[in-house]
Amino acid sequence: MSLLHDLLEFNQQFVENKEYEKYTTTKSPDKKMVLVSCMDTRLTELSTKALGLKNGDIKHIQNAGAMISHPYGSTMRSILVAAYMLGADEVVIMGHHDCGFGALQPEPVMEEMEKRGIEPNVFETLKHSGIDIKEWLKGFDSVEESVKGNVEKVRSHPLMVPDIPVHGLVINPDNGKVDLITDGYENK
Ligand SMILES: [Zn+2]
Structure with missing residues:
Protein backbone atom coordinates (compact mmCIF):
# COMPACT_ATOMS: atom_id res chain seq x y z
CA MET A 1 0.00 0.00 0.00
CA SER A 2 1.38 3.40 -0.96
CA LEU A 3 1.08 6.67 0.94
CA LEU A 4 -1.24 8.10 -1.70
CA HIS A 5 -3.58 5.11 -1.50
CA ASP A 6 -3.57 5.28 2.32
CA LEU A 7 -4.63 8.93 2.05
CA LEU A 8 -7.40 8.21 -0.41
CA GLU A 9 -8.68 5.27 1.61
CA PHE A 10 -8.79 7.42 4.74
CA ASN A 11 -10.57 10.13 2.78
CA GLN A 12 -13.36 7.81 1.73
CA GLN A 13 -14.13 7.04 5.39
CA PHE A 14 -13.72 10.72 6.32
CA VAL A 15 -16.40 11.79 3.87
CA GLU A 16 -18.72 8.84 4.56
CA ASN A 17 -18.58 9.48 8.32
CA LYS A 18 -19.21 13.20 7.73
CA GLU A 19 -16.08 14.10 9.70
CA TYR A 20 -15.80 17.25 7.57
CA GLU A 21 -18.71 18.78 9.44
CA LYS A 22 -16.57 19.95 12.34
CA TYR A 23 -14.34 21.86 9.91
CA THR A 24 -17.14 23.63 8.06
CA THR A 25 -16.49 27.37 7.83
CA THR A 26 -16.68 30.20 5.26
CA LYS A 27 -14.21 31.55 2.71
CA SER A 28 -13.79 34.82 4.62
CA PRO A 29 -11.43 34.76 7.60
CA ASP A 30 -13.17 35.44 10.96
CA LYS A 31 -10.09 37.28 12.28
CA LYS A 32 -9.55 39.22 8.99
CA MET A 33 -5.88 38.43 8.72
CA VAL A 34 -3.42 36.63 6.52
CA LEU A 35 -0.52 34.73 8.13
CA VAL A 36 2.65 33.76 6.28
CA SER A 37 4.61 31.11 8.17
CA CYS A 38 7.15 28.40 7.41
CA MET A 39 6.27 24.94 6.12
CA ASP A 40 8.29 23.36 8.98
CA THR A 41 6.42 20.24 10.17
CA ARG A 42 6.72 21.39 13.81
CA LEU A 43 4.66 24.46 12.93
CA THR A 44 1.81 22.87 11.01
CA GLU A 45 -0.46 23.27 14.03
CA LEU A 46 1.76 25.16 16.47
CA SER A 47 1.95 28.36 14.37
CA THR A 48 -1.80 28.93 14.71
CA LYS A 49 -2.46 27.30 18.11
CA ALA A 50 0.26 29.41 19.76
CA LEU A 51 -1.64 32.55 18.65
CA GLY A 52 -5.05 31.29 19.72
CA LEU A 53 -6.24 30.93 16.13
CA LYS A 54 -8.66 28.24 15.10
CA ASN A 55 -9.95 26.77 11.86
CA GLY A 56 -11.68 29.47 9.78
CA ASP A 57 -9.98 32.36 11.58
CA ILE A 58 -7.33 33.34 9.04
CA LYS A 59 -5.85 32.93 5.57
CA HIS A 60 -2.72 30.85 6.10
CA ILE A 61 0.15 30.73 3.60
CA GLN A 62 3.04 28.39 4.35
CA ASN A 63 6.28 28.12 2.42
CA ALA A 64 9.95 27.38 3.04
CA GLY A 65 11.21 30.07 5.42
CA ALA A 66 8.02 32.22 5.45
CA MET A 67 9.62 34.13 2.56
CA ILE A 68 8.40 36.68 0.07
CA SER A 69 11.03 35.61 -2.44
CA HIS A 70 9.63 37.47 -5.43
CA PRO A 71 7.41 40.59 -5.49
CA TYR A 72 5.24 39.00 -8.17
CA GLY A 73 5.48 35.39 -6.98
CA SER A 74 2.59 33.31 -5.67
CA THR A 75 3.05 34.21 -1.98
CA MET A 76 2.77 37.95 -2.65
CA ARG A 77 -0.14 37.33 -5.00
CA SER A 78 -1.90 35.30 -2.29
CA ILE A 79 -1.46 38.15 0.20
CA LEU A 80 -2.88 40.67 -2.28
CA VAL A 81 -5.86 38.47 -3.12
CA ALA A 82 -6.53 37.90 0.60
CA ALA A 83 -6.38 41.67 1.23
CA TYR A 84 -8.45 42.83 -1.71
CA MET A 85 -10.92 40.01 -2.21
CA LEU A 86 -11.11 37.84 0.90
CA GLY A 87 -11.44 40.31 3.74
CA ALA A 88 -7.96 40.19 5.29
CA ASP A 89 -7.23 43.57 6.96
CA GLU A 90 -3.86 42.71 8.52
CA VAL A 91 -0.80 40.76 7.43
CA VAL A 92 1.48 38.78 9.74
CA ILE A 93 4.83 37.39 8.59
CA MET A 94 6.07 34.82 11.12
CA GLY A 95 9.51 33.28 10.86
CA HIS A 96 10.90 30.82 13.40
CA HIS A 97 14.10 29.89 15.20
CA ASP A 98 16.03 26.82 13.97
CA CYS A 99 14.59 27.23 10.46
CA GLY A 100 15.79 24.59 8.01
CA ASP A 141 21.66 34.36 8.57
CA SER A 142 19.23 36.00 10.97
CA VAL A 143 15.54 35.12 11.19
CA GLU A 144 14.80 38.54 12.70
CA GLU A 145 16.43 40.33 9.74
CA SER A 146 14.68 38.00 7.31
CA VAL A 147 11.28 38.77 8.86
CA LYS A 148 11.99 42.53 8.82
CA GLY A 149 12.97 42.33 5.15
CA ASN A 150 9.87 40.36 4.21
CA VAL A 151 7.61 42.75 6.13
CA GLU A 152 9.18 45.66 4.24
CA LYS A 153 8.70 43.88 0.89
CA VAL A 154 4.96 43.50 1.57
CA ARG A 155 4.53 46.97 3.03
CA SER A 156 6.31 48.72 0.16
CA HIS A 157 4.76 46.62 -2.61
CA PRO A 158 3.30 48.93 -5.27
CA LEU A 159 0.00 47.01 -5.27
CA MET A 160 -0.39 46.60 -1.51
CA VAL A 161 -3.41 48.18 0.17
CA PRO A 162 -1.77 51.30 1.68
CA ASP A 163 -3.46 51.30 5.11
CA ILE A 164 -3.09 47.61 6.03
CA PRO A 165 -0.70 46.91 8.91
CA VAL A 166 2.03 44.35 8.21
CA HIS A 167 3.45 42.73 11.35
CA GLY A 168 6.58 40.65 11.85
CA LEU A 169 6.89 37.83 14.42
CA VAL A 170 9.33 35.04 15.25
CA ILE A 171 8.16 31.82 16.91
CA ASN A 172 10.18 29.29 18.89
CA PRO A 173 9.22 25.83 17.54
CA ASP A 174 10.15 24.16 20.86
CA ASN A 175 7.74 25.99 23.15
CA GLY A 176 5.57 28.16 20.86
CA LYS A 177 6.84 31.46 22.34
CA VAL A 178 6.33 34.34 19.91
CA ASP A 179 8.46 37.50 19.84
CA LEU A 180 7.39 40.75 18.20
CA ILE A 181 9.82 41.94 15.53
CA THR A 182 7.75 44.54 13.67
CA ASP A 183 4.62 46.20 15.03
CA GLY A 184 2.69 47.06 11.88
CA TYR A 185 0.46 49.57 13.69
CA GLU A 186 3.49 51.81 14.21
CA ASN A 187 4.46 51.84 10.54
CA LYS A 188 1.10 52.56 8.99
ZN1 LIG B 1 11.45 27.02 8.68
Missing part, protein backbone atom coordinates in the same frame (compact mmCIF):
# COMPACT_ATOMS: atom_id res chain seq x y z
CA PHE A 101 15.41 27.03 5.12
CA GLY A 102 17.40 29.71 6.96
CA ALA A 103 20.33 27.31 7.33
CA LEU A 104 20.11 26.27 3.69
CA GLN A 105 23.28 26.47 1.61
CA PRO A 106 22.87 26.19 -2.15
CA GLU A 107 25.83 23.90 -2.82
CA PRO A 108 24.59 20.75 -0.99
CA VAL A 109 21.18 21.13 -2.66
CA MET A 110 22.81 21.44 -6.07
CA GLU A 111 24.95 18.36 -5.34
CA GLU A 112 21.82 16.46 -4.36
CA MET A 113 20.11 17.61 -7.56
CA GLU A 114 23.02 16.27 -9.63
CA LYS A 115 22.94 12.96 -7.72
CA ARG A 116 19.24 12.64 -8.54
CA GLY A 117 19.87 13.13 -12.24
CA ILE A 118 19.86 16.89 -12.94
CA GLU A 119 22.58 17.70 -15.49
CA PRO A 120 25.02 20.39 -14.25
CA ASN A 121 24.54 22.40 -17.45
CA VAL A 122 20.93 23.05 -16.37
CA PHE A 123 22.30 25.47 -13.74
CA GLU A 124 24.15 27.33 -16.53
CA THR A 125 21.07 27.39 -18.75
CA LEU A 126 19.05 28.87 -15.87
CA LYS A 127 21.69 31.53 -15.35
CA HIS A 128 21.25 32.64 -18.97
CA SER A 129 17.51 32.95 -18.23
CA GLY A 130 18.30 35.27 -15.33
CA ILE A 131 17.94 32.70 -12.52
CA ASP A 132 20.99 32.47 -10.28
CA ILE A 133 20.38 29.10 -8.63
CA LYS A 134 22.84 29.94 -5.83
CA GLU A 135 20.90 33.06 -4.91
CA TRP A 136 17.59 31.29 -5.34
CA LEU A 137 18.50 28.48 -2.92
CA LYS A 138 20.16 30.66 -0.32
CA GLY A 139 18.72 30.78 3.20
CA PHE A 140 19.27 33.62 5.69
